[in-house]
Amino acid sequence: MGQKLHERLQESHGDEVLKAEASAKVHKFTEWALKCIGLHSRVRENKGRGNHGTIIEVQLQLSAFKTFLDLADNDLTGKDFTEAFDAACFPLTLFSNTFDQGWASGISAAAIQGLLELLVEGGADNVNQCFLEAARYGSTELVRILLQIAQRNSLDIDVDLALGFAAHYGKLDTMGCLVEEGNAVAFLGPLMRAAERGCLQVVEWFVNLGCRDMELCLALTAATSSSQVAVAAYLLPLVPKHVLAPLSVEILKAAGERSTGSLHGVDFLLRSNFLNDPAATYAVADNIAKSADEAVDAKLRSFMLEHWSEAAFSEGFASAQEHFVNFMRIMEKGESPICLRDLPLELVIAMAYLPLYRECVESGGRLLPQKLRGQLVEAAGRLEGRQLDRASQGTELLAILEHHLPCFMIQT
Structure with missing residues (x-):
């Protein structure tokens, strides 16, 4: 928990005063989170004894909170509701893995969802921000709740950007939730970034979900340019040769242009006979070695000329x-x-x-x-x-x- 809190503060932008304020909030949020954990523990201990009393307790708490909001009325601003919404989401974002798996389908979820609904009705405008952060930390249960709140209240949330965050940090369960329940459709960006970073697990997830031939080809180019040989080796057999052949020169040129200094990825493709025809593979390399096109990376041309040309x-x-x-x-x-x-x-x-x-x-x-x-x-x-x-x-x-x-x- 401490590590996650530290990461969140490190990622926050702004001066030291703002960070100090954030630190003070963290202590309050941590205290709130520990109470949440205690509540979930009690729910687990009460399993088998029925939860009628707990349901009534949640309903009474929400009713009391709604009464409080009605009484406060004009004394609360939209900023207050926004901060309260962040306070409610923050510990669930960072600590949801501490709770029982599947807590979002039980009484705890009903309490959280009811609370967040009231805050949205009051004017909280940071649903999308909390939604993206929940996706980044892999809090699948909270992501699911915020999706439902956004749909019921016709709020705009960036599901595709959330998918990008979840993919970047390898949160596969959250990715599945965003696709199946949030209808995320922008796969190419996260797929290519995963290929560039060498995150094979995420690349495999997207491939199993279903990728078009051109998306696979672009991902292969991304892996090659970053010399992520394991990912390139996984993707190469998946790209149809009738797609690969016409684009072979452009793939190698793009990989050379975007490379971070190493051409191991390009070398891997050539050694793998990526066109499945030695003459064709050698010809592509020779073509680049002889190219007078200024767009061809000089280091790539020199590499081809020295090792792979006629x-x-x-x-x-x-x-x-x-x-x-x-x-x-x-x-x-x-x-x-x-x-x-x-x-x-x-x-x-x-x-x-x-x-x-x-x-x-x-x-x-x-x-x-x-x-x-x-x-x-x-x-x-x-x-x-x-x-x-x-x-x-x-x-x-x-x-x-x-x-x-x-x-x-x-x-x-």
């Missing part, structure tokens, strides 16, 4: 050729007391290509970066004694290396 493949192939030449020079002219030519051929091959093999295995994913694949194509062709197709992929090429390397080295 130029990167050629550079990797050339570096593998140079590596072979240097290795042969060592065999011919090396001054080591151990003559490499005297070693078993498999060991010689391992000395030349085991580091490359391990780098490719550790790279993971369904596709290798072009630079690494270029090295692998040259190495595998060299070992096979023939020129391999430039389009050859990692699985086939690694199998060739494995065939020539000592088994015990591959296993380790």
Whole structure:
């Protein structure tokens, strides 16, 4: 409870005087909240003994409060009713989890609802503010009560914004209430923000609720731009390829433009062969690497050019050729007391290509970066004694290396 109170004060804007006033209110609200908790505890203890007396007690309390309001009449202002409404909602917002689950369907809810109804009739104008705060803290019971009050009194409350707050803080039960009972329909914003933050649980909730193909595509872009690989891995199989393919370049460009400095998300999509076609996936990357469009993020273009472009493949192939030449020079002219030519051929091959093999295995994913694949194509062709197709992929090429390397080295 103390932590939640501290958070609420920290989030409050304004000078120190206002915060001091807020702190004083907090003490009063806390005392009120503890009385509420005591009331709920007594209700729980009285279960099984009937609650007729409690219902009468609630009705008498509300009747007495209504009489008090009638007597006070002009001595109370709209501000008084607004502050009282906040005083009633605040402890329920922060401490509702301390009460029995489902308290909103019992006598306690009737008391709270009756009290809040009277305050609204008196002029309380902060129903929406309290509603949003209840959603932010996941007080589903209070959200449900305020929804009913707003509907009965024709009050405007921002259900979609409340859904955004609940989603941001991962309050799934409250999200369900807002959709089912509040008819919230604005899913895209909360979905994208959850994807950006890597909140997989919330993303899954929206997906299970039902998302359009384009919404899934935008969420994938958001997760990619923030390098939220777990969320991107979850969403990628859900986006139909006929939707993904035409937008592939724009997705990568948008992810690069909105990235927070890391391109791990973009790298993940490419390694995952996100278009389910190696040639198409490599072509998209090469397209961005060669793009003269100033809208393309410079860091993204440089990344594509260095690792995923046709130029990167050629550079990797050339570096593998140079590596072979240097290795042969060592065999011919090396001054080591151990003559490499005297070693078993498999060991010689391992000395030349085991580091490359391990780098490719550790790279993971369904596709290798072009630079690494270029090295692998040259190495595998060299070992096979023939020129391999430039389009050859990692699985086939690694199998060739494995065939020539000592088994015990591959296993380790």
